[in-house]
Amino acid sequence: xxxxxxxxxxxxxxxxxxxxxxxxxxxxxxxxxxxxxxxxxxxxxxxxxxxxxxxxxxxxxxxxxxxxxxxxxxxxxxxxxxxxxxxxxxxxxxxxxxxxxxxxxxxxxxxxxxxxxxxxxxxxxxxxxxxxxxxxxxxxxxxxxxxxxxxxxxxxxxxxxxxxxxxxxxxxxxxxxxxxxxxxxxxxxxxxxxxxxxxxxxxxxxxxxxxxxxxxxxxxxxxxxxxxxxxxxxxxxxxxxxxxxxxxxxxxxxxxxxxxxxxxxxxxxxxxxxxxxxxxxxxxxxxxxxxxxxxxxxxxxxxxxxxxxxxxxxxxxxxxxxxxxxxxxxxxxxxxxxxxxxxxxxxxxxxxxxxxxxxxxxxxxxxxxxxxxxxxxxxxxx
Amino acid sequence: xxxxxxxxxxxxxxxxxxxxxxxxxxxxxxxxxxxxxxxxxxxxxxxxxxxxxxxxxxxxxxxxxxxxxxxxxxxxxxxxxxxxxxx
Numbered sequence: 001x002x003x004x005x006x007x008x009x010x011x012x013x014x015x016x017x018x019x020x021x022x023x024x025x026x027x028x029x030x031x032x033x034x035x036x037x038x039x040x041x042x043x044x045x046x047x048x049x050x051x052x053x054x055x056x057x058x059x060x061x062x063x064x065x066x067x068x069x070x071x072x073x074x075x076x077x078x079x080x081x082x083x084x085x086x087x088x089x090x091x092x093x094x095x096x097x098x099x100x101x102x103x104x105x106x107x108x109x110x111x112x113x114x115x116x117x118x119x120x121x122x123x124x125x126x127x128x129x130x131x132x133x134x135x136x137x138x139x140x141x142x143x144x145x146x147x148x149x150x151x152x153x154x155x156x157x158x159x160x161x162x163x164x165x166x167x168x169x170x171x172x173x174x175x176x177x178x179x180x181x182x183x184x185x186x187x188x189x190x191x192x193x194x195x196x197x198x199x200x201x202x203x204x205x206x207x208x209x210x211x212x213x214x215x216x217x218x219x220x221x222x223x224x225x226x227x228x229x230x231x232x233x234x235x236x237x238x239x240x241x242x243x244x245x246x247x248x249x250x251x252x253x254x255x256x257x258x259x260x261x262x263x264x265x266x267x268x269x270x271x272x273x274x275x276x277x278x279x280x281x282x283x284x285x286x287x288x289x290x291x292x293x294x295x296x297x298x299x300x301x302x303x304x305x306x307x308x309x310x311x312x313x314x315x316x317x318x319x320x321x322x323x324x325x326x327x328x329x330x331x332x333x334x335x336x337x338x339x340x341x342x343x344x345x346x347x348x349x350x351x352x353x354x355x356x357x358x359x360x361x362x363x364x365x366x367x368x369x370x371x372x373x374x375x376x377x378x379x380x381x382x
Numbered sequence: 383x384x385x386x387x388x389x390x391x392x393x394x395x396x397x398x399x400x401x402x403x404x405x406x407x408x409x410x411x412x413x414x415x416x417x418x419x420x421x422x423x424x425x426x427x428x429x430x431x432x433x434x435x436x437x438x439x440x441x442x443x444x445x446x447x448x449x450x451x452x453x454x455x456x457x458x459x460x461x462x463x464x465x466x467x468x469x
Contacts, residue, residue, distance in 0.1 A: 041469045129469040131437075152466035155390045159466055175465040179437035183391060183467045191468055222439075222463065229400065235441050235463065302394060318426060381394075 001026050001055075007099055011053050024212045025053060029100075031211040034058035034121040036109060036137055038085040040196030041127030041151050041203060043075040048204035049125075050093040050100055054211070057093060058121060060105035061085040072193035109133055111255035114140040123210055125203045126150040127196075129185045130341075131178045138163070138171035139252050142245045149206040149218075151199040154183075156192050156227040158199040161218050162206050168219035169239035170246045187366075188339045188381045195227055271347035271358040274334060276371040279361055282334075283309070294331035298346045299338055299365075299381070307365070307377035309336060317342045317349075324353055332357040338381050339364040384412060384454055389464040395423035409440065410450035412460060427462065437465040 003011070003025060014020045014028075033054045035046045038061035046059050065073075065080045065088060075089045090104035105117060109128075118124055118140050126137045126148060134150065141148040141163060150171055151160040163170045202223070209215045222235045245252040274282070282293060295312040297304050304314040315323045317337070327333055333350065335343035335358070343360035350358050361368065369376040383403040388396050396402050404419065406412030417424035427438045432450060434440055440447050441461040442454065454460070 037469045039469045127469040129467065131465065131467040134467065151469075153468040154466040157390045157466065159463075174439065175437050177436035179435065179465065183437060183465050185467045185469075189391070189468070196469070224463070226400070233461070235439070235444055235446065235461065237439070237446050300394060322430070 001030050019214055027211055028053045029055040032056040032121045033123050033207055035125045036060050037127035038075055038089040039127055039129055040072040041200040043073045044197050044200030045125050045204040046093055048201060050097045052208055056101045058103040058105055059086055059089045062108040072196050109136060112257045114255055118144055118146060123147045123207055125207055131183055135178050139245045139255060142170050147210050149203045151203050153191055153195050153199055155189055158195055158225040160199055160202050160223045164217060164219050169237055172245050173240040173243045174237050190380060192227055271351060273362040274359050275362050276368045280372050292332055294327050294333045296327055296333055297336050298342050303379040306379035317346055320346055320349055335360040337364045339366050385459045387461045389462055391464045392426055395420040406454055409452045412454060439463040
């Protein structure tokens with residue numbers, strides 16, 4: 001797979017590096033890399049990978065561009081608001097580098113499709129915004145024997161690690177189980193816009209090094225970045241013999257067939273998602289209907305104190321398993337939180353404990369404040 | 383006193399502080415003392431069976447620890463690491 005004259009010019013600064021040269025650039029051209037999430041991390045990583053000449057670049061996202069994304073997601077412009085992220089990203093990356101193939105995966109990664117989607121790629125970058133997806137991607141990479149460069153961000157802090165099959169620990173060796181709902185995402189906690197730029201560029205660097213076989217990968221090393229202190233730290237961690245997916249006697253031999261959203265536990269099939277207008281209708285209903293309903297706010301007490309729905313009971317998600325008995329046994333339970341992640345996890349936890357008649361507020365108190373009650377104070381999480 | 387580095391998801395317990403000090407001859411003692419000054423913080427890291435929660439890792443200096451019985455010296459730095467989900 002030789003380079004054309006225009007490619008030689010485009011990649012001339014790479015070709016000048018003896019560590020890369022024409023042979024290395026041809027390796028990049030032959031490489032197939034998948035970026036999961038066209039968000040804060042996926043934007044810089046995919047742009048750099050496209051610019052670097054990764055021959056086949058996949059970008060996976062099922063979401064649409066929101067105005068609040070533009071503070072950090074550099075793949076998109078104001079004109080893209082409302083459009084599908086994967087297709088816009090594909091067009092943007094093709095415009096940056098028409099010599100490469102860009103594949104848009106406009107879908108949600110699930111247990112039922114992850115192996116099929118990841119299989120054709122040599123390497124995966126995880127920039128997703130949900131813990132359940134992170135575990136799904138990790139497990140898929142381990143099962144398929146694909147290297148994975150993982151990064152995550154929160155407020156002013158980021159972390160990154162690389163998994164290479166047979167060479168070191170996987171993401172589950174570091175954090176064995178999902179704690180969905182206990183770990184806030186960007187929509188809940190906020191994030192410094194430039195932070196994913198740093199971590200996403202780091203992911204692209206790792207990917208390029210892995211393709212080229214250069215340097216030392218972040219294998220068995222968790223790299224943390226504190227933007228406020230401007231400090232990087234490195235923590236070594238080992239492969240766990242009892243890791244559920246890469247250990248000596250793995251229990252995860254295939255992926256769950258339910259959606260990624262439910263991969264941290266049984267599907268909350270019995271739980272409904274109420275839109276703010278639907279919850280308002282219920283709250284404005286006849287007295288007996290309200291009496292049979294329990295609003296349970298699973299945010300931290302500090303967040304609850306700042307503003308909550310009238311009559312709501314506050315049991316933080318961390319305490320819910322212990323305090324489930326405080327919720328009236330036959331009530332129709334509506335869990336609420338800040339943005340709808342913790343309430344979803346609460347539904348799953350309550351369903352696993354055998355409770356029925358469960359629902360949660362879609363979009364959480366942020367959606368409630370936006371659509372129903374602008375005077376509602378919604379405190380930040382974390 | 384031992385320096386404890388606090389990850390941002392747990393800083394709501396430390397009034398936003400990224401670093402706090404606490405005493406303790408073992409990790410268990412240190413976490414107990416931390417909880418006295420920052421109520422509720424220990425439960426976010428340690429479950430009812432006295433195990434480190436699976437989305438939390440604790441390092442003494444750069445070394446990962448699994449047991450709360452791990453001894454501590456005055457010059458040690460304890461790093462609390464929490465899984466992050468943002469992307």
